[in-house]
Amino acid sequence: MGMTRSIRLDDLAATDAFSARLAALLGAADVILLTGDLGTGKTTLARGVIARLCGVKDAPSPTYTIVQLYDCLDGGELWHADLYRIEDPSELEELGLDEAFDTAICLVEWPDRLGEHLPPDRLEIRLETLEGSQTGREARLTGYGRWETRIDDI
Ligand SMILES: Nc1ncnc2c1ncn2[C@@H]1O[C@H](COP(=O)(O)OP(=O)(O)OP(=O)(O)O)[C@@H](O)[C@H]1O
Numbered sequence: 358m359g360m361t362r363s364i365r366l367d368d369l370a371a372t373d374a375f376s377a378r379l380a381a382l383l384g385a386a387d388v389i390l391l392t393g394d395l396g397t398g399k400t401t402l403a404r405g406v407i408a409r410l411c412g413v414k415d416a417p418s419p420t421y422t423i424v425q426l427y428d429c430l431d432g433g434e435l436w437h438a439d440l441y442r443i444e445d446p447s448e449l450e451e452l453g454l455d456e457a458f459d460t461a462i463c464l465v466e467w468p469d470r471l472g473e474h475l476p477p478d479r480l481e482i483r484l485e486t487l488e489g490s491q492t493g494r495e496a497r498l499t500g501y502g503r504w505e506t507r508i509d510d511i
């Protein structure tokens with residue numbers, strides 16, 4: 358069913374620190390699914406990971422390109438995807454996302470579009486705004502497969 362854990366992110370600095378802890382754990386074939394309403398911070402969190410692993414500051418949102426590809430400083434690829442505009446799973450096959458799941462570090466916004474392409478080993482991070490706060494977020498982590506035991510390390 359997946360193991361769950363909640364982390365409170367009070368402000369941007371907390372989200373950045375969380376992205377650094379996450380980045381330190383990631384390697385080839387790790388898939389992170391970022392869920393949550395518009396503007397909850399999925400891209401912000403991904404940007405923090407990309408800054409650490411790829412040395413790219415201010416990574417653009419893949420809203421229109423759907424996928425942005427990066428080379429990791431230690432080798433390997435990082436895929437940052439935003440599937441919001443995907444309307445049919447056949448588009449996912451064209452992107453080559455299945456292969457990327459097996460080889461690259463993948464950060465995927467709007468993964469509800471994946472359908473049967475959902476990989477068995479994955480970390481889902483659901484971001485929600487904290488009531489009464491402009492910058493507060495709750496990150497709800499659920500690990501599946503290999504990630505069931507790894508979420509305690511973040
Ligand atoms: N604690 C926080 N963590 C993340 N973002 C925060 C936080 N506090 C404020 N923000 C702000 O919230 C906004 C989040 O925008 P972002 O583009 O990351 O959201 P998103 O979830 O990717 O949205 P979309 O669904 O449109 O892709 C940014 O302007 C960011 O500065």
Ligand SMILES: [Mg+2]
Pocket residue numbers: 399400401418439466
């Ligand atoms: Mg986004």
